[in-house]
Amino acid sequence: MIREVLRSIFKKPATNLYPAQKLVMPEKFRGKLKFNPVKCIGCKMCMRDCPTGAITINKVGEKKFEAVIDLGKCIYCAQCVDSCLKKALEATREVELAQQDIKKLKVTYSDESGNEPPKEA
């Protein structure tokens, strides 16, 4: 018994040491969405099938579209990814989406490269 107790004192925790050590999500993970404006044709199928109304596609110019995704509303079901015939949307493995400011949860993608959002609305 005493030995058991002493051993437990010096053992390292069984849980992950979170901020320092991060888990890697599996490949099929449905995390934060990524939007590629080059591929989008503005058919809005994603908007129609989204169960929560988290995604909005806006026309910003001739054949140019931007996506506004409300990360607070999104349930990360990736139905929009399935619905998009042009593969303009993609689910990433990113999970750390917590924000202090509620406004930062609304992300606009309009960058040509489709990478990280250039401006946060």
Add this chain to the structure above:
Amino acid sequence: MHNSEEFKIPIGPQHPALKEPESFSVALKGEKILGIEIRLGYNHRGIEKAAEERTYIQDIYLIERICGICSHSHSTAFVQAVEEIAGLELPKRALYIRTLIGELERVHSHLLWLGVAGHEIGFDTLLMYTWRDREIVMDILALLTGNRVNYGINTIGGVRRDISKEQAEEVLKAMDTLEERTKYYIELGLSETTLVKRLSGVGVLTYDDALRLDAVGPTARASGVKRDVRKDDPYAAYGEMDFKVITEKNCDVYGRTLVRLKELMEAYQIIRQCIKNLPEGPVTIKAPRKIPAGEALSRYEAPRGEDVHYVKANGTEKPERVKVRAPTLANVQAVKQMLKDRFLADMPIVIAAIDPCFSCTDRLVSLRQVDSKDKKTMNWQTLREYSIDWHRKQGIDFKKLNQKLKTNV
């Protein structure tokens, strides 16, 4: 307290012994329970109504969220009903994957239950052990479906994700580990005196009572009722699986523990068969957006018992009616019987033994106009008018509110 006095105590809607709000009004004489009144309805979320206002595709995700533990059960029961109305013939591979995920879900749910049961009788080491092992199956679920809890694997006309060879290997490896551990738990369940003594003879539900009160799932099977939708009315790929329906003759909480433990072993077998016999081919077929008019009832053996979904379609993109009967609703009546003439201290473990999920159960709220003469049931329209009226009287200005909402979003 004086022993001859009879009195009533309320347990819930908010109570440390309950994981979800539900109200039990217990009539006591000393420590002995004379009778219980159960009142459901504290967790009503209006999901059925919400499902009528969304398209079938959106509903899959809504229905999935009826329960966080048996989410696959609900979504499968729902899509099965829709597929039946639409007359879709699913590819074999899709059915196998559905079965596989269904069994993985059973594994995680039963392990979870075992931990909770251990906790309720003060055996917290068991809770730590089983929940540690549950992580293995949760990780497997995340690997196969893309999430740990709401898997989102079902879609109308199949499943959304295929399983690769490497993933299948991972699953088999995990099953070996889990089988080893489960064997240990079974041994523990059979030999650990504290566990056997604490659970035996507690919450007795005889065979006849189980039939009379329509108990389902492990609760019924522990009373010797050999009922399992997977065998009686096979859905998905269960018709091709080789497994036993576990029953016990103990009729008490101990029997329910053994049933769940042995069902875990069966689940590992089914999972192995799924992987071994996984047919080649596509995992989805194209489903129409508009489902033709018709109705269907679909049954599913959730970890807690039989789950029933009814869907009525009217030829549009949205269902006309969706009705869900979760297994807890069938089992909760039996709790009264189980606790009659027992001690108050048995209550937490007896309630936990049916593995209740109260928020899944709360489906219907019927509102009566008590202030009107005939006390009739309110319909949707009157209820809406009443609520708008009530809020106006409280001085809420809807115009301002709408504007505020718009600017906030």
